[in-house]
Amino acid sequence: MIERSKILLEVKDLVKKFRYGLFGFEFKALDKVNLKLGEEPSICTLAGESGSGKSTLAKVILRVYKPEEGIVLYRGKNIYELKKSEVKWFRKEVQAIFQDPFASFNPMRKIYSYFQETAKSLADIKEEAEINKVVDDVLAEVGLRISDIKEKYPHELSGGELQRVAIARALLTKPRLMIADEPVSMLDASFRVSVLNIFKQVKEEYNISFLYITHDLATSYYISDYIAILYRGTILERGPIDEVLKRPLHPYTKMLLESLPTLDLRKREYYMHPIRLSQIEEKEFLATGCKFVSRCPYAEEKCKLQAPPDKIVNNSIVRCWLYHK
Amino acid sequence: MSQDAALIINNIFGGYFVKYNGSKYVDAVNDVSLLIRRNEIFGIAGESGCGKSTLLKIIYGYLRPPLIVKQGSVILPLKDEKVSILSLSEEERRRKVWWKVISWIPQNSMNVLNPTMRIKDNFVEIMRAHMNIAKKEAMEMAIDYLHKTGLPKDVINAFPHQLSGGMRQRLVIALALITKPQIILADEPSTALDVVMQRGVLQLLANSQRTLRNTIVMVTHDLAIHAMLCDRVAIMYAGKIVEIATSKELFEDPLHPYTQMLLASLPRLGDKELRQGIRGSPPDLSAPPKGCRFHPRCTYMKEICKSEPPLLVEADKEHFVSCYLYSGV
Ligand SMILES: Nc1ncnc2c1ncn2[C@@H]1O[C@H](COP(=O)(O)OP(=O)(O)OP(=O)(O)O)[C@@H](O)[C@H]1O
Ligand SMILES: Nc1ncnc2c1ncn2[C@@H]1O[C@H](COP(=O)(O)OP(=O)(O)OP(=O)(O)O)[C@@H](O)[C@H]1O
Ligand code: SF4
Ligand SMILES: [Mg+2]
Ligand SMILES: [Mg+2]
Numbered sequence: 001m002i003e004r005s006k007i008l009l010e011v012k013d014l015v016k017k018f019r020y021g022l023f024g025f026e027f028k029a030l031d032k033v034n035l036k037l038g039e040e041p042s043i044c045t046l047a048g049e050s051g052s053g054k055s056t057l058a059k060v061i062l063r064v065y066k067p068e069e070g071i072v073l074y075r076g077k078n079i080y081e082l083k084k085s086e087v088k089w090f091r092k093e094v095q096a097i098f099q100d101p102f103a104s105f106n107p108m109r110k111i112y113s114y115f116q117e118t119a120k121s122l123a124d125i126k127e128e129a130e131i132n133k134v135v136d137d138v139l140a141e142v143g144l145r146i147s148d149i150k151e152k153y154p155h156e157l158s159g160g161e162l163q164r165v166a167i168a169r170a171l172l173t174k175p176r177l178m179i180a181d182e183p184v185s186m187l188d189a190s191f192r193v194s195v196l197n198i199f200k201q202v203k204e205e206y207n208i209s210f211l212y213i214t215h216d217l218a219t220s221y222y223i224s225d226y227i228a229i230l231y232r233g234t235i236l237e238r239g240p241i242d243e244v245l246k247r248p249l250h251p252y253t254k255m256l257l258e259s260l261p262t263l264d265l266r267k268r269e270y271y272m273h274p275i276r277l278s279q280i281e282e283k284e285f286l287a288t289g290c291k292f293v294s295r296c297p298y299a300e301e302k303c304k305l306q307a308p309p310d311k312i313v314n315n316s317i318v319r320c321w322l323y324h325k
Numbered sequence: 326m327s328q329d330a331a332l333i334i335n336n337i338f339g340g341y342f343v344k345y346n347g348s349k350y351v352d353a354v355n356d357v358s359l360l361i362r363r364n365e366i367f368g369i370a371g372e373s374g375c376g377k378s379t380l381l382k383i384i385y386g387y388l389r390p391p392l393i394v395k396q397g398s399v400i401l402p403l404k405d406e407k408v409s410i411l412s413l414s415e416e417e418r419r420r421k422v423w424w425k426v427i428s429w430i431p432q433n434s435m436n437v438l439n440p441t442m443r444i445k446d447n448f449v450e451i452m453r454a455h456m457n458i459a460k461k462e463a464m465e466m467a468i469d470y471l472h473k474t475g476l477p478k479d480v481i482n483a484f485p486h487q488l489s490g491g492m493r494q495r496l497v498i499a500l501a502l503i504t505k506p507q508i509i510l511a512d513e514p515s516t517a518l519d520v521v522m523q524r525g526v527l528q529l530l531a532n533s534q535r536t537l538r539n540t541i542v543m544v545t546h547d548l549a550i551h552a553m554l555c556d557r558v559a560i561m562y563a564g565k566i567v568e569i570a571t572s573k574e575l576f577e578d579p580l581h582p583y584t585q586m587l588l589a590s591l592p593r594l595g596d597k598e599l600r601q602g603i604r605g606s607p608p609d610l611s612a613p614p615k616g617c618r619f620h621p622r623c624t625y626m627k628e629i630c631k632s633e634p635p636l637l638v639e640a641d642k643e644h645f646v647s648c649y650l651y652s653g654v
Pocket of ligand 4: 054055056
């Protein structure tokens with residue numbers, strides 16, 4: 001979907017293993033994950049149900065977890081083989097925003113001190129007056145002023161305001177990529193869209209790309225250009241957002257879309273059509289064939305035995321034997 | 326009073342008395358009246374902290390400190406008597422009302438299951454506590470019942486931690502249904518689940534309602550779930566009910582400015598049109614705004630909105646709203 005020479009982030013055949021419980025058996029929380037983001041600023045959603053491996057992938061990209069197999073290239077550089085000077089460069093270029101804004105800030109510390117610290121350590125701005133100015137700029141971007149936060153502690157702001165503060169702080173380093181792990185799921189519905197609008201706006205104005213992690217396909221459709229659907233550690237389908245959400249290829253994507261409750265009352269009757277549910281998730285993670293086989297209405301013998309490889313169909317990439325005929 | 330009433334909730338004022346830096350009162354439920362009917366799924370929606378769970382606890386009569394009810398009544402019409410839930414002692418509620426007539430599925434209820442007991446033993450224990458039957462009989466009934474609910478066989482012998490969150494949640498719901506209650510109070514029963522599992526859980530609830538022809542009071546902040554499931558929906562804002570209507574009316578022709586703005590802020594799949602959030606934020610319930618509690622965020626605010634709370638009036642048939650735009654002051 002993107003030309004090789006213009007790649008911002010490339011994740012290749014990534015495998016990350018964990019153990020269930022303390023002495024439990026090993027399983028692949030990420031199993032041969034491939035993903036590419038182009039240089040052109042874009043928002044790519046990583047969607048999938050709880051436990052599918054979304055945060056694990058985010059953490060591998062942020063250099064928190066080292067993968068057992070595969071590589072992550074950021075602008076052509078393997079992020080697990082960076083030199084010391086490159087580590088700082090990487091931390092400037094790739095910023096993160098997490099689900100709970102209150103957990104990202106120490107309740108005893110004034111918010112402004114975080115801005116000072118980031119400005120000094122990562123953006124190399126030392127003068128107080130200059131710091132003030134750049135902080136004012138990034139705050140303006142999220143609809144706040146320095147006076148709104150200067151003397152405040154985190155709990156003196158609402159969740160929506162604090163999440164905007166977190167975005168503003170991330171902007172200070174002029175990053176190229178933001179990893180946003182469920183950035184709006186803890187916010188009230190009436191604040192959510194204003195945070196999403198900020199993503200759209202800074203994508204355009206600051207040329208920043210986003211990896212937007214969510215399980216909410218409606219907000220994903222609203223802001224994204226691309227989407228990848230993760231299931232039990234495997235990306236089953238990825239491609240342009242309109243393609244994947246309007247003409248889904250993988251049986252799981254189809255099931256997911258059909259199961260979405262909507263505000264459209266005409267969908268009620270359909271919503272009540274009985275469905276098949278997963279029961280034992282460990283079994284699915286350990287499946288050697290397609291991870292979706294136990295719930296798939298089209299499953300054949302082959303699907304149980306062998307995992308399907310990626311296949312390009314139209315503008316998307318899908319991992320399903322149905323498309324290998 | 327209407328013949329088909331399942332619950333009549335009259336002018337409830339309730340909240341939390343908290344002692345922290347002096348004492349304050351969190352005004353979580355303020356003058357709420359509702360008539361909930363037999364054989365309906367009644368939804369209560371509203372954003373985090375608006376008082377949904379508090380209202381449900383009061384209806385059930387689960388009043389543990391610091392929760393108090395200052396005023397109001399909850400009437401449960403039974404065959405030959407009218408029970409006033411809040412006038413009973415907790416012992417009487419336990420004996421007469423809880424589980425037998427009303428089941429409550431509390432928020433985050435997955436931990437209702439005892440982790441050291443197998444699922445079947447969990448069921449037997451609850452049944453024996455509330456149905457007055459022998460252990461053997463309870464065990465047979467539980468196994469038979471779990472089969473009928475369409476849950477897989479091996480689940481019966483599993484421990485709770487061996488099951489997925491969705492499966493545990495389905496079991497909690499099955500447990501709430503086993504005594505065939507007339508009323509089920511369900512607080513965010515599918516919120517922690519992914520959409521496919523959520524659909525399964527809601528189908529389980531809706532199907533049981535169809536079979537038992539009982540009443541479900543469904544609390545969730547997720548409006549799409551209300552749209553898929555409920556016959557009527559009440560919208561709550563900062564401790565007050567601001568609108569009640571049939572699902573069709575509410576989603577297709579909302580009247581209250583808050584409902585309108587909230588619905589307009591929600592992105593929809595297949596539609597990229599620019600949307601706006603609601604300015605400001607919900608109030609601190611220990612110091613709620615005077616007058617209409619929505620007035621600081623409302624674009625239609627008039628002078629009167631700042632001083633006097635609007636009443637809930639029937640603006641259209643079966644469509645109630647609490648806003649001066651409709652009560653003609
Ligand atoms: N540090 C860890 N050690 C062991 N197992 C882990 C660890 N972190 C995650 N897991 C497991 O890996 C799987 C993927 O977890 P992950 O947190 O990436 O999921 P997710 O898609 O982000 O889910 P959610 O939507 O709930 O945030 C889960 O089964 C989880 O229990
Ligand atoms: N035990 C408690 N002590 C003090 N205040 C409480 C307590 N429980 C709830 N509150 C407060 O009462 C108000 C209403 O809370 P409630 O739990 O009823 O909201 P809710 O609508 O169910 O929210 P959510 O969607 O987050 O579940 C909130 O301001 C909350 O902080
Ligand atoms: S009563 Fe006034 S402030 Fe409240 S919602 Fe109606 S118009 Fe707005
Ligand atoms: Mg996660
Ligand atoms: Mg609640």
